[in-house]
Amino acid sequence: MSNLSSSKYRGYEADRSKYPEMKNGKAVIDLDSHKYTKIWQGPQHPGVTGNMSVELIVNGDEIVWAKTHVGYLHRAFEKLMERRKYIQCFPLVCRICVPEPDTNEYCVSAAMEDLAGITVPEKAQWLRTLNLEMSRIGSYLMWLGGQAGSLGMGAIAQWTVGMRDFWLDLFEEMTGGRVYHMYMIPGGVRKDLPDGFKERARDLIIRTRRLLSDVENTFISNALVKSRLQGLGIITPEMVDEFGIVGPNARAAGRGYDIRINNPYVKYDELDVKMITSTVGDAYARAQLRYNDLHQSLDLVSEILDRMPEEGAIQAEMPNLVNWKIPPGQTYVKAESTRGEHGFYMVSDGSEKPRRVFARGASYTHAISVLEKLAVNISISDLAGLMVSLHTCPPEIER
Amino acid sequence: MKLKDVLSPLRVWERAAQKPWTIKDPINDRPGADNYRGFHKNDFSKCIGCGTCEEICQNDAIDIVPVEGQETVDGDSGLRPMIDYGRCCWCALCVDVCPTGSLTMSNDYTWIADDPEDYRFVPGADKTKWQDSTVGYTRSPDIQILDYNRVDMLEIKPEDRDKSFIEIVKGYNKEQAIKEAERCIQCGLCTATCPAHMDIPGYIAAIRDDDLDQALRILYETNPMPEICGRICTHKCETACALHNNGDPLAIRWLKRYIADQIPADKYQEILGTAHLVDEQLNRKVAVIGAGPAGVSAAYYLAIMGYKTKIYEALPASGGMARYGIPEYRLPYDQIDKDVEYLKTLGVEIQYNTRIGEDITLEELHREYDAVFAGTGLHLGRSTRVPGSDHSRVYFATDMLREVTLGNEIDVAENIVVIGGGNVAMDITRTLARLQNQKYGKVQVLATCLEAEEVMPADLEEIVEAREENAVIEPAWGPKEIEIKNGKITGLHVSKCLSVFDEDGRFNPRFDEEQKKFFKADMIVESIGQGMDLSYLTEEIKAELKMTPRGRIEVNDKFQSNLKWLFVGGDIIEGPDVIHGIANGYVAARGIDSYLNSK
Amino acid sequence: MEQLIKKIKGMVHLRAYGKQRDDLHFVTVDKAQLEMILAHLKNYEGFTHLAFLQAVDLLEEGKFRLIYMLYNYSTNVNLGVNVLIDRDNAEMNSIHKLWAHGWQYQRELHELFGIDFPDSPRVHESFVLEGWEEMPPMRRDFDTLEYSNRTFYQRPGRSTNDPAEYMKEKIYKNYPAAPVIRRDNE
Numbered sequence A: 001m002s003n004l005s006s007s008k009y010r011g012y013e014a015d016r017s018k019y020p021e022m023k024n025g026k027a028v029i030d031l032d033s034h035k036y037t038k039i040w041q042g043p044q045h046p047g048v049t050g051n052m053s054v055e056l057i058v059n060g061d062e063i064v065w066a067k068t069h070v071g072y073l074h075r076a077f078e079k080l081m082e083r084r085k086y087i088q089c090f091p092l093v094c095r096i097c098v099p100e101p102d103t104n105e106y107c108v109s110a111a112m113e114d115l116a117g118i119t120v121p122e123k124a125q126w127l128r129t130l131n132l133e134m135s136r137i138g139s140y141l142m143w144l145g146g147q148a149g150s151l152g153m154g155a156i157a158q159w160t161v162g163m164r165d166f167w168l169d170l171f172e173e174m175t176g177g178r179v180y181h182m183y184m185i186p187g188g189v190r191k192d193l194p195d196g197f198k199e200r201a202r203d204l205i206i207r208t209r210r211l212l213s214d215v216e217n218t219f220i221s222n223a224l225v226k227s228r229l230q231g232l233g234i235i236t237p238e239m240v241d242e243f244g245i246v247g248p249n250a251r252a253a254g255r256g257y258d259i260r261i262n263n264p265y266v267k268y269d270e271l272d273v274k275m276i277t278s279t280v281g282d283a284y285a286r287a288q289l290r291y292n293d294l295h296q297s298l299d300l301v302s303e304i305l306d307r308m309p310e311e312g313a314i315q316a317e318m319p320n321l322v323n324w325k326i327p328p329g330q331t332y333v334k335a336e337s338t339r340g341e342h343g344f345y346m347v348s349d350g351s352e353k354p355r356r357v358f359a360r361g362a363s364y365t366h367a368i369s370v371l372e373k374l375a376v377n378i379s380i381s382d383l384a385g386l387m388v389s390l391h392t393c394p395p396e397i398e399r
Numbered sequence B: 001m002k003l004k005d006v007l008s009p010l011r012v013w014e015r016a017a018q019k020p021w022t023i024k025d026p027i028n029d030r031p032g033a034d035n036y037r038g039f040h041k042n043d044f045s046k047c048i049g050c051g052t053c054e055e056i057c058q059n060d061a062i063d064i065v066p067v068e069g070q071e072t073v074d075g076d077s078g079l080r081p082m083i084d085y086g087r088c089c090w091c092a093l094c095v096d097v098c099p100t101g102s103l104t105m106s107n108d109y110t111w112i113a114d115d116p117e118d119y120r121f122v123p124g125a126d127k128t129k130w131q132d133s134t135v136g137y138t139r140s141p142d143i144q145i146l147d148y149n150r151v152d153m154l155e156i157k158p159e160d161r162d163k164s165f166i167e168i169v170k171g172y173n174k175e176q177a178i179k180e181a182e183r184c185i186q187c188g189l190c191t192a193t194c195p196a197h198m199d200i201p202g203y204i205a206a207i208r209d210d211d212l213d214q215a216l217r218i219l220y221e222t223n224p225m226p227e228i229c230g231r232i233c234t235h236k237c238e239t240a241c242a243l244h245n246n247g248d249p250l251a252i253r254w255l256k257r258y259i260a261d262q263i264p265a266d267k268y269q270e271i272l273g274t275a276h277l278v279d280e281q282l283n284r285k286v287a288v289i290g291a292g293p294a295g296v297s298a299a300y301y302l303a304i305m306g307y308k309t310k311i312y313e314a315l316p317a318s319g320g321m322a323r324y325g326i327p328e329y330r331l332p333y334d335q336i337d338k339d340v341e342y343l344k345t346l347g348v349e350i351q352y353n354t355r356i357g358e359d360i361t362l363e364e365l366h367r368e369y370d371a372v373f374a375g376t377g378l379h380l381g382r383s384t385r386v387p388g389s390d391h392s393r394v395y396f397a398t399d400m401l402r403e404v405t406l407g408n409e410i411d412v413a414e415n416i417v418v419i420g421g422g423n424v425a426m427d428i429t430r431t432l433a434r435l436q437n438q439k440y441g442k443v444q445v446l447a448t449c450l451e452a453e454e455v456m457p458a459d460l461e462e463i464v465e466a467r468e469e470n471a472v473i474e475p476a477w478g479p480k481e482i483e484i485k486n487g488k489i490t491g492l493h494v495s496k497c498l499s500v501f502d503e504d505g506r507f508n509p510r511f512d513e514e515q516k517k518f519f520k521a522d523m524i525v526e527s528i529g530q531g532m533d534l535s536y537l538t539e540e541i542k543a544e545l546k547m548t549p550r551g552r553i554e555v556n557d558k559f560q561s562n563l564k565w566l567f568v569g570g571d572i573i574e575g576p577d578v579i580h581g582i583a584n585g586y587v588a589a590r591g592i593d594s595y596l597n598s599k
Numbered sequence C: 001m002e003q004l005i006k007k008i009k010g011m012v013h014l015r016a017y018g019k020q021r022d023d024l025h026f027v028t029v030d031k032a033q034l035e036m037i038l039a040h041l042k043n044y045e046g047f048t049h050l051a052f053l054q055a056v057d058l059l060e061e062g063k064f065r066l067i068y069m070l071y072n073y074s075t076n077v078n079l080g081v082n083v084l085i086d087r088d089n090a091e092m093n094s095i096h097k098l099w100a101h102g103w104q105y106q107r108e109l110h111e112l113f114g115i116d117f118p119d120s121p122r123v124h125e126s127f128v129l130e131g132w133e134e135m136p137p138m139r140r141d142f143d144t145l146e147y148s149n150r151t152f153y154q155r156p157g158r159s160t161n162d163p164a165e166y167m168k169e170k171i172y173k174n175y176p177a178a179p180v181i182r183r184d185n186e
């Protein structure tokens, strides 16, 4: 059992008598004693976030030990990129995250641009900002459905995932693809907005808000939800540094860290992004925070639509990208995904292919170190809710 | 637990009465967006089979395959992409990269087939339900995956060049050359079009890697005159360049020049590995007539294969028309010397001022040598035969250019008319403009030709530059008569030329005799083509030698005549341009090698 | 930042320093001094956030470059601390005591690069590659294409052409190849 587990953060002192005896910081679990059951949650389980699984040892309903298993969708993107030309990377990286592929697209192109010293033109920056913020909306809507679903509220999941599909319609118009947009390329973006896009987007923002007011009633201020999520999976301020926790998970624990504000990229320095934080640190606080963040994203999208210039180049002047070589160097480029700090570390050795690319996803720690710790002492029926409230996304771990 | 929170969910009861979002109609398609990346289409009339789509596909989804009905021609390999939808991820990178814009996508995304092999298909060849779709993803004109803009070449400004024969084009420096070389996509379509089939992508890649030694080795595999070709080649390859479909073709010619310019002559032997050639290949000797491009090329390849080779040249220096025709501002003489001097270091002897047929007979060569290669070029001028053209102040362009090169005094008149609209006409016009400028401080030379401006045979840049140098170009006029008064030329009468060729494509100009003009001149130069001088063929040889109906010596694909020992190439067979001469010399050298080895 | 670099210089052997952006700097330190400088940066300089720990295989130099990416919340600066370690028997001290998620990266590096972190908890547990028997796959000398050709079936019946070769075959098949240079004693 992980030596990191302790009930300190659960908010109350558990009755330890039923729990395994601790020896040298390790729990002695004797499965043959028949006091414990080992079960697997996932990888094919509706209550698991994507293709991962959690190996659990439970005592009655309560989890006494948890271990995350990944490896179900390792596709070696980082390695594959080492064998591909720079321009061939963007179709790969979006696949690191289904609900929010664009952060990957942005980071990989931005890392190349940073190493090669390329300035992306104004209009393309705006289009990238729009794309990134839209993808945050798509991801949050999916998350909302997941969080509701994890508590058995399938109807809400249908509403929000249905609404997300309308956002995918917009993506389809803008980028040519619904799920994997492959919109950002080194130097800029591939297309300008189609005619009438802005009107349709504004209309959808209104419809989304209408839906969110229903969600507010049925979910955010639902007594049942509160009773299930409040006090669940508390992340304390100390844990944030200790575990490298980022994004809403960190902000709900009081850490004001939002890359759009702290290290603004694309056009975020010109936009009115507010730091949304909370101090409670439990799953409910995180849900509330994400809900508010989703509203903020809707605000931002309409602000972007209003302020984006009509004219302008959508790609910087680029050399022949088939033979593109980038001067040697290393860089780290990051962006705020709905799960937090999402970054690409890229090393160039001066050749036509990247020497090393590393995709840092927020879930890397959230779904392993943090989950393994927070899962202990909770009921198995709450595990799904906990995982979704950490917004874990396994492909980010495996890449 | 607050009561409000318990009741709050009930507030959405009205949703029960709302219209559902789901699309009820499962039979009709929901079309993809106008920009949707659906199934591929390929416009065969535009596709050139360059394979760039295959190169770029990071999923290895594309094979480039022969397709029935697609011919292999200059600039089109005849191959077409076949896509494996078991691998494709619809990234459309192939669409963005396609230099012709032939490859696009429809907005169709449903396809049901029983046989999995169906999903491997050739868009454009295999009939699909979406092939006529007018919407779907296409390459945006606002982005570039390939670089369609050529690196500008620096040239000397007109006012700095119009009085002298200083070289106009400055050549690329390293940074520019590498930048230009990076534009190449290595499709290799150009290689087929180049008469010498040079490994163009190979040497461009070597420039990119800054490995100029390797680049020079690649050049010399098929072309021993890179300094010359790098300056004045007709660069047909560039018309076949895939990038030409959407922008500037690669500056292949300037890149070749860049390679040769960077490497000093004394390094050639070492780099090319020609320092220790075998003394004599089977003790066999070959004679070459003419030190023009064809002769030099043949001699070079014979020499590296170990043959003892000697060139006989009528004029006092090498290069043939490259020296005695092409003006020095386009091709400085020392660059010809550089290529030819290297040849001499390989043991090739050149005997100048020796005209075969006068100083030595062809029979003598035949007797003394195991084989003879003749590349004697086109050195006889052709006349318009209009009244007055036999006047002593009417000249042939090639004669005059030769005189200039020889350094002989030219009696340049104040007003000159040049008849002709090809590159030779531009060369003599611009040469005379310089001479006039030197002598009179002004330019009064006019060139006129039958063809209209748009179809003038001369390269556009030649016409532009001639005008920059204050020469007048008057296209679409036919010469009618040279007016002579008191034994002196006063000018040229012309009438409007309406068309040059008739319906059958035969040369048959039509004029509008109502529209006339008179160009003042006291000297006239004719530049309407050249003929060959085969007077070195003696009667006995002529009797045996097979000729073509058009009066050329008949040769096989090794440029061997029916007299097995006599090989012929260059302008008198094919061309006329330098690179054909070089290619002919190269093939003939291999032909001589196999002829002598089989003897 | 300048001051900090000066300070680091005073504390450890600073092998290299580079600034990529205003908010991204890189330093290279010696292996033996890494833990000390990380602890200092975390405890006294505000670099409390470990964004990641990763490795780059410098096959040609026989080294691995480790990169500890730190972040300071108050100055918004990222600092990448690099350290070079030998590629043979690659081993590094563990940082799991400084950051509770450090072990995770170390487990990954052990699996994917073959770098050992002896004290690190669960470092030898498999991570994404349960049952893997090849060399650590993120090493540069692991040939992905060769592996996949050996492991998976290719779809039969595929063949392709090189446009230049194909054109030669079609248009100028008989054009002779470049002659061999005949040298002495060859």
Ligand SMILES: Cc1cc2nc3c(=O)[nH]c(=O)nc-3n(C[C@H](O)[C@H](O)[C@H](O)COP(=O)(O)OP(=O)(O)OC[C@H]3O[C@@H](n4cnc5c(N)ncnc54)[C@H](O)[C@@H]3O)c2cc1C
Pocket (backbone or CB within 6 Å): B232, B233, B234, B289, B290, B291, B292, B293, B294, B295, B312, B313, B314, B315, B318, B319, B320, B321, B322, B325, B326, B327, B354, B355, B356, B357, B375, B376, B377, B378, B379, B398, B401, B423, B424, B427, B536, B569, B570, B571, B572, B575, B576, B577, B578, B579, B581
């Ligand atoms: C004004 C002008 C401009 C041109 N510009 C270009 C250009 O920009 N690009 C291009 O590619 N081509 C150009 N050309 C064409 C090009 O110069 C010729 O196609 C090329 O030189 C032909 O090479 P060759 O070896 O067949 O003949 P030539 O170059 O004509 O060489 C034949 C040689 O044989 C010698 N010779 C002839 N008869 C005898 C004999 N009986 N005994 C001994 N020696 C003899 C001649 O003196 C001459 O040196 C131009 C031609 C002219 C006239």
Ligand code: SF4
Pocket (backbone or CB within 6 Å): B042, B046, B047, B048, B049, B050, B051, B052, B053, B054, B079, B080, B081, B097, B098, B099, B100, B101, B102, B103
């Ligand atoms: S890139 Fe375009 S032109 Fe070239 S082969 Fe492919 S489809 Fe044809």
Ligand code: SF4
Pocket (backbone or CB within 6 Å): B056, B057, B058, B059, B060, B061, B062, B083, B087, B088, B089, B090, B091, B092, B093, B094, B095
């Ligand atoms: S769309 Fe992408 S994956 Fe498909 S064939 Fe084209 S380049 Fe390959």
